[in-house]
Every structure is written in C-alpha cells, then in structure tokens.
Amino acid sequence: xxxxxxxxxxxxxxxxxxxxxxxxxxSAIIGMWSFLITEILFFGGFFATYLIYRSYYPEAFxxxxxxxxxxxxxxxxxxxxxxxxxxxxxVHKSHEGNKKGIMVYLILTGILGLxxxxxxxxxxxxxxxxxxxxxxxxxxxxxxxxxLALFYSLYFGMTGMHALHxxxxxxxxxxxxxxTAQGTYTAEYNAPVEIFGLYWxxxxxxxxxxxxxxYLLGTQGGGH
Amino acid sequence: MADDHHGPTVxxxxxxxxxxxxxxxxxxxxxxQDLGMFxxxxxxxxxxxxxxxVILFFMHVKxxxxxxxxxxxxxxxxxxxxxxxxxxxxxxRGWLGMPASHYLQ
Numbered sequence: 001x002x003x004x005x006x007x008x009x010x011x012x013x014x015x016x017x018x019x020x021x022x023x024x025x026x027s028a029i030i031g032m033w034s035f036l037i038t039e040i041l042f043f044g045g046f047f048a049t050y051l052i053y054r055s056y057y058p059e060a061f062x063x064x065x066x067x068x069x070x071x072x073x074x075x076x077x078x079x080x081x082x083x084x085x086x087x088x089x090x091v092h093k094s095h096e097g098n099k100k101g102i103m104v105y106l107i108l109t110g111i112l113g114l115x116x117x118x119x120x121x122x123x124x125x126x127x128x129x130x131x132x133x134x135x136x137x138x139x140x141x142x143x144x145x146x147x148l149a150l151f152y153s154l155y156f157g158m159t160g161m162h163a164l165h166x167x168x169x170x171x172x173x174x175x176x177x178x179x180t181a182q183g184t185y186t187a188e189y190n191a192p193v194e195i196f197g198l199y200w201x202x203x204x205x206x207x208x209x210x211x212x213x214x215y216l217l218g219t220q221g222g223g224h
Numbered sequence: 225m226a227d228d229h230h231g232p233t234v235x236x237x238x239x240x241x242x243x244x245x246x247x248x249x250x251x252x253x254x255x256x257q258d259l260g261m262f263x264x265x266x267x268x269x270x271x272x273x274x275x276x277x278v279i280l281f282f283m284h285v286k287x288x289x290x291x292x293x294x295x296x297x298x299x300x301x302x303x304x305x306x307x308x309x310x311x312x313x314x315x316x317r318g319w320l321g322m323p324a325s326h327y328l329q
Contacts (some may be wrong), residue, residue: 024290026291033296036295036299037299039299041299041306044302044303044306044307048305048306048310048311051307051310055311056314074248078245081244081248082241084282085237087282088232089237091231092231092234092237180267194284198283201278201283202283204282205275205278208271208274211252211265212255212267212268212271216251216252216255216267219256
C-alpha cells in the first residue's frame with residue numbers, strides 16, 4: 001500500500017494524511033457510521049418515549065393513530081423506498097465515475113424527497129385544521145384528551161425531526177449535485193456521494209419504523 | 225482501485241427494491257387483519273426485516289469491512305440497551321405495590 005502511494009504522486013481528491021484512496025474512503029465510511037450511531041440513539045430516545053407512553057395509554061394511542069391517513073403514510077413510504085433506490089443508483093454511477101448518471105439519479109432522489117415533504121405539508125395542514133396540534137390548536141375535550149395530546153406531541157416530534165433530516169438531506173443533495181456538475185467526483189474519488197447515500201438510507205429506515213408505529217396502530221380500533 | 229468495491233449489482237438493487245415494496249404492501253394488509261396482540265409483533269418484524277435489507281444492500285454493509293460491521297452492530301446494540309433499561313424501569317414500577325412517596329418520607 002505504501003508503494004502505491006509513492007507511485008501516485010497526488011491523486012485527485014486524496015488528502016495528504018491518507019496512504020491511498022481506498023484507505024481514505026474506508027475512513028469516510030467509518031466516520032459516517034460513527035455519526036449514524038449518534039443518530040440512531042437520537043431517534044432511539046423518541047422511540048423509547050413512544051414505547052413507554054404507549055404501554056401506559058394504549059387506548060389513547062390507538063385513537064390518535066386512527067386519525068392519521070394510512071394511504072398518505074403508505075404513499076410516502078413508497079416514495080422514500082423509491083428514493084433509496086435512486087440514491088443507491090447514484091452511488092453505483094459514482095463508482096463508475098459516470099458524472100451524468102450521478103446527476104440524473106441525484107435529481108430523481110431530490111424530487112422524491114421533495115414529494116415526501118409536500119405530502120407531509122398537507123398532512124400537517126389537515127392536523128392544524130382539525131385542531132390536533134398540542135399546544136397550538138387543540139380541540140379534543142374528551143376524558144383522554146391529555147393522553148391523546150401525548151400521542152400527537154410524539155407524532156409531531158418524531159415526524160418533525162424526520163422531516164428536518166429530509167430538509168437537511170435535500171440541502172446536502174443540492175450541494176453534491178453542484179460538486180458533481182463541476183466534475184469533482186471520479187471513479188476513484190466519490191466518498192462524499194457514498195457517505196451521503198448512507199445518511200439518506202438511514203433517514204429512510206427511520207420512516208420504515210415511524211410508518212407502522214404511528215399510522216398502522218389505529219386499524220384495530222382500540223384493541224389491546 | 226474501482227475494483228475494490230464489490231458492491232451490489234443493479235439487478236440486486238432492483239430485487240431489494242421489489243422486496244421492500246412488497247413488505248410495505250404486506251404490512252398495510254396485515255394491519256387490517258385482526259391478529260390481536262400479534263399485529264404489533266408482525267408490524268415490527270416486517271419493519272426490522274425492511275431495515276435489515278436496507279442496511280445490508282443499500283448501505284453496502286454486506287460488502288463492507290469488519291470495522292463497519294462492528295460500528296453498525298454497536299449502534300443497534302446501544303439502541304437495544306436504551307430500550308431494555310428504560311422499559312425495565314417503567315414496567316417494574318408497580319411491582320412492589322407501594323407509592324413512590326413511601327421512600328421519600
């Protein structure tokens with residue numbers, strides 16, 4: 001490996017502290033996974049809170065969940081899975097150093113990400129209209145109104161943090177697109193595309209759990 | 225250097241995509257079947273399966289170094305510790321049958 005570094009005087013994109021491109025890329029991937037561990041535990045706090053309050057107030061959680069639109073939730077799940085496929089394809093194209101291919105798949109991923117956020121906007125609007133936003137517009141007056149508010153606080157907290165991750169993701173995606181257009185990424189130097197892919201897929205995984213826990217819970221109508 | 229990545233082929237990506245879409249449809253369908261307490265178990269089982277597929281193929285962990293496996297595994301391990309210890313506390317709170325104020329006096 002040391003010989004390798006000597007032969008390539010200074011390959012495009014190689015920082016001086018690394019021996020060669022594979023070592024640099026491996027470090028980038030390890031670094032991204034370290035960050036994702038903190039992200040797993042960040043969302044883990046939300047999921048643990050959900051778990052505890054749901055075990056305390058199952059009826060209120062079923063009722064709250066039954067007001068969410070399953071078809072919109074399922075649609076957005078599909079949108080994110082398709083966007084994960086297009087992102088995986090962008091990474092695939094980056095391994096080939098295919099600039100145009102990366103750009104096409106990044107655009108598709110961005111459009112799908114925006115589609116997700118637009119659907120989320122309409123869902124949030126409906127919740128505001130029906131007065132189901134704790135602390136802002138809250139209409140339920142029933143006996144379990146405080147517990148229902150807990151469910152909706154978690155709904156907005158969890159989907160809101162997820163949406164914030166999507167917005168940050170789309171921002172990074174635009175930056176990656178510009179860098180790709182400038183010809184920064186090659187078959188050898190493409191770690192930024194790859195580790196952004198890891199982030200994007202992680203955000204998809206969070207939604208994979210949010211969908212059944214928030215939307216599909218209410219179908220059994222107050223069962224136990 | 226490009227041959228260092230033995231990443232998945234496009235064919236594998238499409239198969240992964242198809243299985244994720246199938247599992248999404250399956251979890252929606254199962255949600256409308258009355259399985260009692262098993263609705264939750266099945267829904268979470270399907271979500272974990274989908275997450276595993278995404279991690280192994282889309283996130284390339286199946287093809288990654290052992291250090292990457294260690295980090296991905298550490299994330300999941302610490303998540304399980306968080307759940308287990310938090311639930312151990314909350315679930316067992318009523319077991320002694322006395323109010324918490326008893327200890328404060």
